[in-house]
Amino acid sequence: MLAVTGWRLGWAFGAANLIEKLFRICLCDTFGASTILQEAVAGMLERQRLCIPPKESYFQWASKIFAENYAKLHKAFTEAHMPVIQAEGGFFMVVDCTKRRFNFQDLPEFQSSEETFDIKTAKGIVNEFKLSIIPFELVFMARIQRLS
Numbered sequence: 001m002l003a004v005t006g007w008r009l010g011w012a013f014g015a016a017n018l019i020e021k022l023f024r025i026c027l028c029d030t031f032g033a034s035t036i037l038q039e040a041v042a043g044m045l046e047r048q049r050l051c052i053p054p055k056e057s058y059f060q061w062a063s064k065i066f067a068e069n070y071a072k073l074h075k076a077f078t079e080a081h082m083p084v085i086q087a088e089g090g091f092f093m094v095v096d097c098t099k100r101r102f103n104f105q106d107l108p109e110f111q112s113s114e115e116t117f118d119i120k121t122a123k124g125i126v127n128e129f130k131l132s133i134i135p136f137e138l139v140f141m142a143r144i145q146r147l148s
Contacts (some may be wrong), residue, residue, distance in 0.1 A: 117136060
């Protein structure tokens with residue numbers, strides 16, 4: 001999908017409660033592909049396969065880089081005593097950070113914030129370690145609230 005730029009561009013205006021729900025949907029949309037986007041990617045992959053030798057393929061290169069980065073992160077989290085649930089068929093990584101204590105958790109702004117522990121920890125990890133993460137709570141909270 002990296003070679004199909006601009007296909008996910010859009011804007012939304014509306015009431016805060018509607019925009020919040022739209023934001024949650026957009027979080028899922030960043031890693032879920034619509035049918036038309038899948039068709040675009042399939043066409044682009046087919047074209048590349050016909051035009052570029054496999055050794056020169058961006059996708060071969062990118063896949064190798066992603067796998068290497070995944071392995072490095074997996075090793076780092078494991079060594080930091082944060083269990084990793086390994087992805088099958090993708091590069092997502094689920095990491096259990098609940099038993100790990102971070103320095104930023106002692107800061108007054110962390111303690112005083114009304115956000116949930118997951119959200120505060122995710123923001124702290126993004127700021128301190130520059131990792132891109134999505135706390136499970138953002139993806140599943142609306143569904144959990146409906147069930148309760």
